[in-house]
Amino acid sequence: xxxxxxxxxxxxxxxxxxxxxxxxxxxxxxxxxxxxxxxxxxxxxxxxxxxxxxxxxxxxxxxxxxxxxxxxxxxxxxxxxxxxxxxxxxxxxxxxxxxxxxxxxxxxxxxxxxxxxxxxxxxxxxxxxxxxxxxxxxxxxxxxxxxxxxxxxxxxxxxxxxxxxxxxxxxxxxxxxxxxxxxxxxxxxxxxxxxxxxxxxxxxxxxxxxxxxxxxxxxxxxxxxxxxxxxxxxxxxxxxx
Numbered sequence: 001x002x003x004x005x006x007x008x009x010x011x012x013x014x015x016x017x018x019x020x021x022x023x024x025x026x027x028x029x030x031x032x033x034x035x036x037x038x039x040x041x042x043x044x045x046x047x048x049x050x051x052x053x054x055x056x057x058x059x060x061x062x063x064x065x066x067x068x069x070x071x072x073x074x075x076x077x078x079x080x081x082x083x084x085x086x087x088x089x090x091x092x093x094x095x096x097x098x099x100x101x102x103x104x105x106x107x108x109x110x111x112x113x114x115x116x117x118x119x120x121x122x123x124x125x126x127x128x129x130x131x132x133x134x135x136x137x138x139x140x141x142x143x144x145x146x147x148x149x150x151x152x153x154x155x156x157x158x159x160x161x162x163x164x165x166x167x168x169x170x171x172x173x174x175x176x177x178x179x180x181x182x183x184x185x186x187x188x189x190x191x192x193x194x195x196x197x198x199x200x201x202x203x204x205x206x207x208x209x210x211x212x213x214x215x216x217x218x219x220x221x222x223x224x225x226x227x228x229x230x231x232x233x234x235x236x237x238x239x240x241x
Contacts, residue, residue: 029061036236042228046085054079063106065155074101089134098123113153121145140177146170159205167196174227189219189227208238
């Protein structure tokens with residue numbers, strides 16, 4: 001999985017992007033629709049991958065070339081996943097939904113703009129109440145990340161842009177809703193270490209391609225349970241309007 005992710009980074013970074021002053025009347029405030037693949041993995045333990053493309057609806061404003069100011073984005077996403085584990089079997093048709101939002105301040109430089117801010121991501125895996133192919137019961141899961149996005153933004157001719165971003169995890173929580181099972185209780189584990197990477201390229205005002213990646217380390221232990229190291233990869237296409 002990691003070799004695939006960083007191979008994708010190399011491809012996108014190899015794209016030739018030149019700083020240009022975009023027209024004054026270019027539209028930086030846009031809505032968007034996304035279709036993308038989703039993959040969650042706990043190495044050597046389990047995977048949850050999209051059955052068909054995830055769908056996302058959102059808004060973004062990356063500002064104008066040559067100007068300082070606030071930039072931001074927000075989106076709602078939904079899709080279904082299939083679960084696979086060598087020890088607990090498989091499930092399918094598991095609804096997954098969530099929200100993500102960021103607000104940052106952008107400083108205009110000679111060739112690129114720099115930005116830093118605050119972000120929030122919440123994902124709900126509506127997985128509970130199922131029996132896997134081997135008879136194990138599933139449970140709902142809620143993941144929350146508070147993080148600091150830091151990156152570069154390059155506006156290009158024609159209203160397009162290139163954005164590269166590092167997400168520094170401030171705090172994450174993973175809640176496992178196990179309370180409906182006899183002998184278990186709902187458990188929340190804190191995740192204190194991890195990061196995300198995002199690359200996005202738009203050649204014009206009509207569309208963009210993107211890659212998002214998270215690598216979160218082992219959580220704290222609670223109720224004799226912990227959330228193991230996990231990665232999330234999203235790769236897709238965005239329509240701007």
